[in-house]
Amino acid sequence: MASDPSRNTYSSYLQLAQLLSAQKTSTKSDDELLFIVIHQSHELWFKLMIHELDCAIAALAPPAGSPPRSDSLLIAYKRLSRVSEVQELLISSWKVLRTLTPDEFHVFRDTVGRDGASGFQSIQYRVLEFKLGLKYRQIDMDAEKKSVFGNGGTEDDRVLEAALAGKSIYDAVNIYLGRHKKGYGIEDLHKGDYTQRYTKQLAVFRCWKDIYEDREEDPELYQLGEKLIDVEDAFRRWRLDHLSTVARIIGSNTGTGGSSGLRYLKGVANQLFETPMFPELWDVRNYMFNKGGFDEVRAGYATPSG
Numbered sequence: 001m002a003s004d005p006s007r008n009t010y011s012s013y014l015q016l017a018q019l020l021s022a023q024k025t026s027t028k029s030d031d032e033l034l035f036i037v038i039h040q041s042h043e044l045w046f047k048l049m050i051h052e053l054d055c056a057i058a059a060l061a062p063p064a065g066s067p068p069r070s071d072s073l074l075i076a077y078k079r080l081s082r083v084s085e086v087q088e089l090l091i092s093s094w095k096v097l098r099t100l101t102p103d104e105f106h107v108f109r110d111t112v113g114r115d116g117a118s119g120f121q122s123i124q125y126r127v128l129e130f131k132l133g134l135k136y137r138q139i140d141m142d143a144e145k146k147s148v149f150g151n152g153g154t155e156d157d158r159v160l161e162a163a164l165a166g167k168s169i170y171d172a173v174n175i176y177l178g179r180h181k182k183g184y185g186i187e188d189l190h191k192g193d194y195t196q197r198y199t200k201q202l203a204v205f206r207c208w209k210d211i212y213e214d215r216e217e218d219p220e221l222y223q224l225g226e227k228l229i230d231v232e233d234a235f236r237r238w239r240l241d242h243l244s245t246v247a248r249i250i251g252s253n254t255g256t257g258g259s260s261g262l263r264y265l266k267g268v269a270n271q272l273f274e275t276p277m278f279p280e281l282w283d284v285r286n287y288m289f290n291k292g293g294f295d296e297v298r299a300g301y302a303t304p305s306g
């Protein structure tokens with residue numbers, strides 16, 4: 001009996017025919033499938049993380065004209081928790097890739113990377129960075145500046161422009177804190193232009209300092225702070241694990257995307273320790289262990305008077 005094509009089955013609902021025919025190897029290597037699957041699964045999980053972040057952003061900073069809601073924080077926790085669980089999964093997936101040895105990769109690397117293909121070109125990874133507030137239009141690739149955009153006009157560029165122009169999760173948190181009944185005095189310094197990289201604010205630092213010094217006063221905000229730290233901490237660990245996985249597979253050779261390879265990846269892994277995504281939350285840690293010695297001006301905050 002012929003199957004009814006309009007019937008919803010496991011495979012039709014999940015479009016498995018399409019999904020499972022998208023792993024096309026370019027060589028005869030038995031190890032190339034792993035390479036494709038690990039990249040494709042990353043892209044699927046990136047897609048989910050972007051969606052979850054969008055939901056959290058909309059809950060914390062609803063678009064103008066939408067009715068106020070009382071469950072914003074609840075939604076933000078749930079969404080951010082999901083994001084960090086996905087991050088943990090991606091971090092542990094490096095273990096699978098680490099089973100790929102240099103001799104195995106060597107067989108197909110030149111073929112798959114012949115036109116400069118590299119994770120460096122992942123659009124969703126850049127969108128994710130933008131949603132997390134890492135608004136780099138250009139990346140310092142060794143001595144060169146490389147744009148994350150193409151030459152304009154493509155669908156990829158439109159997607160990137162929209163993500164760059166949108167609020168990041170941290171912008172949304174600051175908008176939420178700015179409207180909090182306690183009136184922490186936090187302003188939305190972007191004034192509607194979210195394309196620029198966030199610069200840290202004294203009012204935001206003082207707000208988190210209060211929250212962390214007395215967590216019983218605002219336990220839900222304390223939890224929000226820790227959720228954000230979970231996300232940034234996992235993002236750092238993903239980069240560090242990518243670096244160490246790459247080191248064991250290709251050593252210190254150059255990347256197919258044109259970078260110096262390990263040297264470049266060490267730089268990006270370090271970057272978040274130098275300039276964090278959520279800077280005030282890290283400054284609170286600096287402050288907590290050195291209260292008397294913490295100087296707001298030296299920590300890079302302009303004081304209200306100047």
Ligand code: HEM
Nearest residue numbers: 038039042118119120125246250255256257258259261268
């Ligand atoms: C054998 C496995 C891998 C090797 C040897 C490798 C190597 C590299 C290298 C050398 C770079 C620097 C840019 C370049 O010159 O190409 C890079 C960047 C990148 N790779 Fe991988 N990679 C591997 C697996 C993966 C996987 C599974 C993903 C998941 C999507 C990934 C995502 C990225 C991303 C997003 C960047 C850009 C990082 C940034 O600019 O901050 N890589 N990779």
